[in-house]
Amino acid sequence: MELNLYMTTKTGNEIRLIYNKLYKHYGPQGWWPLLGMDSSTETDVRMVYHPLNYDLPKTRNETYEIILGTILTQNTAWNSAEMALRNLKALNAIDPENLLGLDTEIFKQAIRSAGFLNQKSVYIKEVTKFYIALDGKIPKREKLLEVKGVGNETADSILLYAFKQPEFVVDTYTKRIFSHIGLIDYNYSYNKIKNLFETHLSHDMIIYNEYHALLVEHAKKYYSRKPYGVADPLF
DNA sequence: AGCCAGGCTACCG
């Protein structure tokens, strides 16, 4: 029979149960957030989450904005990355060609709030050239990983949120929550954890999108300060 | 005042 046995394992049930619990508790997350598209109110450009709308990003520059965000938020609070994005928008640089045309010092100062500006300025230029060269095509994970500054999590975030591909994203929060629950060891490799989730869930972009966003939302509340998870009311 | 943030590269054994 073709009804897969893995669907009945304890681990598989846990992974799906936890998703349902988080979704019921927090609801759809509307990731990846985008800057408001209303340029008439430049002083109040906020990030827009878009729950239950999985058609975004729609334009070349919206896709690019998400790619920029994945680099800017590496080991950095989202608020700091968001500030950098607003600065870039004010420079009309959430556009691959315009960004590459910026003066280097102006560019670095624009992304300063996101930290690691020397590294990230290089990473962003590298991934920008890669994006332009794609010419509208969807990148292979393997090729994304060849770009300097794009590691496992960033590659999966780009594929999932910018290109709507079913790639599960593993981050620090995922490891904290699931090691706290006891389903993984904290030091499992990235791909081992990624495979665990992808094995036990439908290969569904929407599920992967919400699951990762929900884990971040939950972890920000209960897994940001040691000892992690002790006050977690759900798990 | 520290600790933490939606990681990655380079280099080490």
Added chain:
DNA sequence: CGGTAGCATGGC
């Protein structure tokens, strides 16, 4: 291979 120092700034 797996393990880790260094990277920069802002919030709390």
